Amino acid sequence: MFERSFSFAGIPLLAVSQDGRPRPTVLFYHGLHTDKDTHRRELESLAQRGFLALGVDAAGHGGRRMPDLSGFVNRGPLLQQVAKLLRPTLAEVPLLLDFLEAEGYGPFGICGISFGGLLSYAAAHYDARLGSVVAILADPSWCHPYEHVAAYERVRLFAWNGGADQHVSAEPARHFVAHLQSTFPAGHYDYRVYPESDHFMRPEDWEDGWSRTLSWFEAGLL
Amino acid sequence: MYVNRWIETHAHIRPNKVALIDRVSGVSFTYLDLHRSSHVQAYRLASLGVQAGDRVAVYSQNRPEILELLLACGLLGACLVPLNWRLTPQELEKIVADCQPKLTFVEPGLPGGEGLQAHSIFELQTVPAEPVALPRVTPETPLAIFYTGGTTGVPKGAVLTHKSMQANAWNTIGGWGLSPEDIAPIFTPMFHTGGLNVVATPLFCLGGTLVLPGNFDPAKSLEIIEQEKCTFVFLVPTMYEMLRQAPGFSRSRVAHVRKWISGGAPCPKTLFEAYWGEGIPLIQGYGLTEAGPNTFGVSFEDAQKRSGTVGVPLPGIEVKLSDSEGKEVPVGTAGELHVRGDHVMSGYWNKPNETAQVLEDGWLATGDLAYRDADGFYYICGRRKEMFISGGENVFPAEIEEVVLTHPNVAEVAVVGVPHPKWGEVGRAYLVLKQPAEHNEAELVEHLQKTLAKYKVPKEYVVMDSLPKSAAGKVLKRMLMENQEAGAAAR
Numbered sequence: 027m028f029e030r031s032f033s034f035a036g037i038p039l040l041a042v043s044q045d046g047r048p049r050p051t052v053l054f055y056h057g058l059h060t061d062k063d064t065h066r067r068e069l070e071s072l073a074q075r076g077f078l079a080l081g082v083d084a085a086g087h088g089g090r091r092m093p094d095l096s097g098f099v100n101r102g103p104l105l106q107q108v109a110k111l112l113r114p115t116l117a118e119v120p121l122l123l124d125f126l127e128a129e130g131y132g133p134f135g136i137c138g139i140s141f142g143g144l145l146s147y148a149a150a151h152y153d154a155r156l157g158s159v160v161a162i163l164a165d166p167s168w169c170h171p172y173e174h175v176a177a178y179e180r181v182r183l184f185a186w187n188g189g190a191d192q193h194v195s196a197e198p199a200r201h202f203v204a205h206l207q208s209t210f211p212a213g214h215y216d217y218r219v220y221p222e223s224d225h226f227m228r229p230e231d232w233e234d235g236w237s238r239t240l241s242w243f244e245a246g247l248l
Numbered sequence: 249m250y251v252n253r254w255i256e257t258h259a260h261i262r263p264n265k266v267a268l269i270d271r272v273s274g275v276s277f278t279y280l281d282l283h284r285s286s287h288v289q290a291y292r293l294a295s296l297g298v299q300a301g302d303r304v305a306v307y308s309q310n311r312p313e314i315l316e317l318l319l320a321c322g323l324l325g326a327c328l329v330p331l332n333w334r335l336t337p338q339e340l341e342k343i344v345a346d347c348q349p350k351l352t353f354v355e356p357g358l359p360g361g362e363g364l365q366a367h368s369i370f371e372l373q374t375v376p377a378e379p380v381a382l383p384r385v386t387p388e389t390p391l392a393i394f395y396t397g398g399t400t401g402v403p404k405g406a407v408l409t410h411k412s413m414q415a416n417a418w419n420t421i422g423g424w425g426l427s428p429e430d431i432a433p434i435f436t437p438m439f440h441t442g443g444l445n446v447v448a449t450p451l452f453c454l455g456g457t458l459v460l461p462g463n464f465d466p467a468k469s470l471e472i473i474e475q476e477k478c479t480f481v482f483l484v485p486t487m488y489e490m491l492r493q494a495p496g497f498s499r500s501r502v503a504h505v506r507k508w509i510s511g512g513a514p515c516p517k518t519l520f521e522a523y524w525g526e527g528i529p530l531i532q533g534y535g536l537t538e539a540g541p542n543t544f545g546v547s548f549e550d551a552q553k554r555s556g557t558v559g560v561p562l563p564g565i566e567v568k569l570s571d572s573e574g575k576e577v578p579v580g581t582a583g584e585l586h587v588r589g590d591h592v593m594s595g596y597w598n599k600p601n602e603t604a605q606v607l608e609d610g611w612l613a614t615g616d617l618a619y620r621d622a623d624g625f626y627y628i629c630g631r632r633k634e635m636f637i638s639g640g641e642n643v644f645p646a647e648i649e650e651v652v653l654t655h656p657n658v659a660e661v662a663v664v665g666v667p668h669p670k671w672g673e674v675g676r677a678y679l680v681l682k683q684p685a686e687h688n689e690a691e692l693v694e695h696l697q698k699t700l701a702k703y704k705v706p707k708e709y710v711v712m713d714s715l716p717k718s719a720a721g722k723v724l725k726r727m728l729m730e731n732q733e734a735g736a737a738a739r
Binding site: 031032033034035036037038085086089090091092093094098110111113114117121 | 370
């Protein structure tokens with residue numbers, strides 16, 4: 027397995043693939059207070075399926091972590107503070123895709139968990155090169171996706187949540203996916219809720235969701 | 249012509265060349281990255297209200313953000329003021345009151361910064377970066393203010409313009425023979441010109457690579473020099489002493505370093521000899537905040553052959569040595585060193601009178617005494633204000649200190665002139681000893697008399713646990729004198 031930690035434009039990255047050669051690529055964004063190395067197992071499983079899995083440290087995290095990140099996040103309404111980290115991270119997505127495209131990588135997908143899931147919803151309409159999107163344990167409302175519905179027509183979106191999640195309601199994601207399904211009947215959208223899982227999912231639910239995620243990217247990018 | 253053009257040019261010509269490696273975070277920046285990130289930071293500063301002519305202060309250890317902020321200020325026509333985090337809150341207050349920054353960024357958790365009205369340097373990454381039109385920047389636009397005066401009293405802000413930093417970079421590249429392949433760690437703090445302008449900005453100008461190793465730890469620093477295959481090392485003498493004593497230090501581990509320069513304070517001859525004995529070509533640099541700082545260059549061969557020389561002026565720098573009446577002194581005679589060139593500061597911030605005292609017709613009076621040999625090589629004798637007259641003879645403390653340090657029991661020394669009823673002034677040596685219990689003053693005097701004329705041998709000796717030093721590692725002689733006088737008054 028090829029694995030390389032490096033940075034581009036000051037963004038710390040962890041690339042995992044079978045051999046480092048150009049291939050379909052999935053950008054992977056972690057949750058709040060974690061970093062690109064946290065989901066190494068998921069990156070490796072993406073690589074085993076034939077992708078370049080690119081873990082990215084979001085603003086304020088990992089290699090560019092704020093020592094006072096908790097203080098920053100708690101300084102105001104949570105979503106308002108989190109959005110201050112999401113916006114610069116989102117602004118970097120086109121830069122990363124430019125870089126990868128120039129190196130011959132593609133097509134592109136994006137996957138994110140919780141904080142990363144929020145980013146994935148927004149990135150889906152922010153950069154048209156992202157054809158396949160998986161948003162996990164996230165609520166799309168923060169980026170006002172109904173105002174950008176047209177941009178989702180070309181996107182294959184799979185969202186999954188925990189039904190017992192005390193932090194992130196599953197309903198907004200379910201509603202948004204249902205809205206896309208009715209608006210674009212020929213599109214590819216899927217939603218799954220795991221009723222007994224909260225924000226830290228039951229292992230069996232996680233395995234099932236992740237297995238479907240791999241299949242989703244295979245269908246969309248390979 | 250301007251500092252930002254360096255980065256822009258490299259971003260186009262060699263976009264993937266690594267410009268900066270931050271060993272603390274593991275993040276590195278290519279020239280294209282740095283070009284982009286400096287623009288992003290400029291837009292962020294603009295969205296926080298920074299405009300051309302404003303000052304932006306930063307209170308942080310060496311981090312990529314300081315370099316990004318410098319470049320961002322350059323793009324906006326603003327001026328960066330790196331604040332010394334070794335100062336007391338009262339000293340910082342004076343500097344902030346003097347330069348009145350539009351914004352101040354601090355590294356949270358860095359002691360001493362609590363009293364500053366500031367933003368977290370880490371939170372700068374969360375500020376929106378909407379592109380704005382950038383103003384026209386001229387060569388005379390101030391780019392950085394470095395506060396100096398730790399050894400002489402009230403801090404004065406030396407203003408370096410785009411032109412002066414450009415000239416320093418060119419002088420250094422040409423005079424020291426820097427190459428785009430050079431890789432240099434920045435161990436000295438960037439709140440001093442030594443941290444930012446001895447190597448960092450010249451290498452950016454040239455397209456070389458900087459390494460930010462974090463805090464200086466001898467063993468770790470040695471490891472980083474080795475791992476990053478550094479080719480150019482600049483340290484202050486204290487750091488050189490610590491590095492030499494790091495476990496596993498040997499020439500073979502650092503053989504790729506082709507240039508070793510000591511600066512910030514006079515380097516004892518014993519330390520040079522220790523490095524030379526290892527086969528490491530350490531040489532003495534000389535510079536000052538108000539000019540560059542880089543002023544002279546010397547080959548290793550000449551450094552060995554002409555003990556104590558700082559070399560010859562770098563290209564683009566005029567030098568003259570003057571007596572107290574302003575007349576140039578002949579070869580071999582000490583005079584005050586004056587330098588002229590585009591690398592010289594535009595003046596002290598908000599201090600026209602102090603500026604006029606040191607700048608005349610472009611000549612900067614350095615306050616340092618030096619002499620020139622018949623071949624044109626220069627030798628620094630010490631500070632003009634430190635020179636004292638004993639029995640009608642000029643005495644240069646630096647010369648005496650050099651000799652005192654050859655005594656095996658002396659770890660550190662500072663010599664000052666004190667009033668004397670018979671000789672007018674005599675030398676007083678403040679000593680830090682390796683084995684205080686073994687101190688024998690008579691034996692030390694005998695040792696000095698072997699090398700020094702009698703009038704140069706200090707008449708008084710004070711043993712101390714340590715010497716007070718500035719952030720740059722310079723001994724604070726004024727503080728030594730004040731403490732001594734206060735002690736005498738109390739007695």
